[in-house]
Amino acid sequence: MTPKRKWAIAGTAAIIAVFGWMLYGGLDKNVVFFLTPKELLAKGTKGYDVPVRLGGQVRPGSVKWNDQTLELRFALTDGSSEVAVHSKGTPPQMFRDGMGVVLEGRFGRDSVFDATSLMVKHSNEYRAPKAGEKPQEMYRTLIKGSGS
């Protein structure tokens, strides 16, 4: 029994060690830093071409959507600095000027942030729409003009 138990303990320890090693390596490679535009720009050349999460607000009036190439461009700001963002395949109707978003992607050497995914900061807390923030406006025309 004793040698058997030794083997069992050694085997378990080996599995846990391998896993610990994988865990360490996996974390090291897959940790994504969460930055604001200011922090990203402060990184200089180190900020290029590494995966980051970029959080900030959509600068009002900066959203440009090309419905033929399906490209969305806008500027993300944290109040002091801003970064130009390019994204393909992002639904523009999810966008309100000034809303908070978190982008996942890489900052290219052309100083444009290429976003692969975009998360809107959802909140369970209700906030009354500010003046000028009427989501209804964008679809009213369609509802009136719709026959079906």
Next chain:
Amino acid sequence: MNGLIGHGALLISVAVIVLGIGAGVMAGRLRTQDWINAVYSAVYTNFVLVTIATGAMVVALVTHDFSVSYVAQVGSRATPLFYTIISLWSALEGSILFWGWVLSLYAAVVVWTNRRRAGALVPWSATALLGVSLFFAILLIGPANPFHPVYPVPSDGPGPNPLLQNHILMAVHPPLLYLGYVGMTVPFAFAVGAMLSGEIGSNDWIKLTHRWTLLSWGFLSAAIIAGMWWSYEVLGWGGYWAWDPVENASFMPWLTATAFLHSAIMQERRSMLRLWNVNLVVGTFVLTILGTFLTRSGIISSVHAFTTGTIGYFFLAFIALVLVASLGLVAGNSDRLGSAGNLDSAASRETVFLLNNLFLTVFMFTVLVGTLFPLVAEAIRGVKVSVGEPFFNRMSLPVVIVLVFLMGVGPALPWGRASRDEMRRKLVPPAAGAALLLAIALVAGMRNAYALAVVALAGYSIVANAREIVIGMQARHEARGEAWGVALLKLASGNRRRFGGYLAHIGVFAVAIGIAASSSMRSDREATLKPGESITVAGRTLRLKSVWGRDETQRSVVGATLEFVENGRVAGIIEPRMNFYPASQQPVPTPAVRSSLLGDVYVNLQAFRPDGSNVTVKVIYEPLVPWIWAGGLIVVLGAITSILPQRVRVAHEADARQPATGARGALAGLHANVEAT
């Protein structure tokens, strides 16, 4: 008025709980019937009081009583009645109230079904349940009070979060999750009760705990699958799992509970793993509280985290208290927690169960590390980081592959010791299943190595599990001349727990195959279409027919109608939409899905021109997604089969006339105490 009733009931319940805990300590020490009755009465009274409070909240929601803070927060006159009722769990305070109610219900049912049981186990367990109830009652009269009076009373409210009123599954997923999550309190209470009463060395409490864990585990499994389904149907990205902290929070206790369902059998049969089992039960409970802390304190930014507040500190303090108390109890019982049995041979089901526990625990730790790492990094290094999906996928895939394989090997091997010949007879034939599924997957175009491994090993294990069922049927057929169908039914009812286990395994294989296929063979395309134009994805052509908009009671909708075109003819339509809720800054995507056995066509409306001249749609083809939902259903059926009471031979005739099914039967089953495996 509603606020007064609700808050009053909660205040009284705190007093009742405190008195009940006092009585529980006396009952545990003196073991006199009067004290025991006092504890049980406290449990029942608490259930009545929390039911009154929850009822008052539902009445307040339905009657739009905006003088109650929670209603002012989530209510709205425009919200349909159905979504008004389920908004009970759409924000922090209401969800804690619902939690408290589910806990009080569990406590009452546990006590009622075990009230005649001798010994101090049940009184002590009831006291532990009251202890946990006290924590939630304190939250409800303190930091998460849903009944704050509001002055002046608003005339209308914002309504629940649009995401939560966009799909019917929101009525299904949260209650299931609470039933599963809160239900893990019961095994914990039994463990505490067994340690306090000195019954931890007996195998009696483990049988009782096993059944209750099965119940909660069944609910939790269903809740996780329903949550995946909700995410798939509502969020519009065509995925169902993103390793979001909220998802991880529900998955971690599921892993440890799954481990316990297996290791408990080891203790019942072989008197092994006593200490380990107590730790698993306590760990599962702590993970549910930790999960609630993570998702409800706002400490981790998540897509669906609730508000920030002081409530986080309460949870941390409670987790610390539970850990310290449990450790103290385990240390005090260490002489009773030694392992009495030993492993006979490495070639046995015991070994597979041990490996299963090892890998499930390792899996849980991986998810835990990935989930907590951002917190640790921020606390220590002051940087904000997140751990990406690639980490979780890379770490979990090897573990999943091993677990799927073990799920086939375990049932095939006997307890004790398998002879060389037995191993060959049992372990070699299922390889045909692996070869078959591997061939099918290759022909279907699957190339991802991990996905192929999962599918092949699932094929192996399906055959291994199905064979156990067939072998049992064959034995009955040959020995008693029963028809095959009869033999299957008799087999299933003869050893429900084992049969339910096989069934649950097969469900897990269906889920694994569904995930492997849909994640590795998904194809998607995105295009801007004018009416009359088409898009083709994976051989399926969709043509835009019209763009439309309409007003509904609580929202406005913009949608597109697309036609499936097959051989030049229209073979059905699909209508992805965007729902606009007045309280929300942005629309809620409402993708449309057409399912078939082999896969889903998933269409999301990405953008539209306000004049209706074009829309941008994303079309995804995902193979075998329905297998995930079907597999989840099979898992739940397996859990139900296992929980249903074992037929007792004496009562055979009566049973045949009046099968013990449904809630009453299940409860009786939880109470029943028969050798099952």
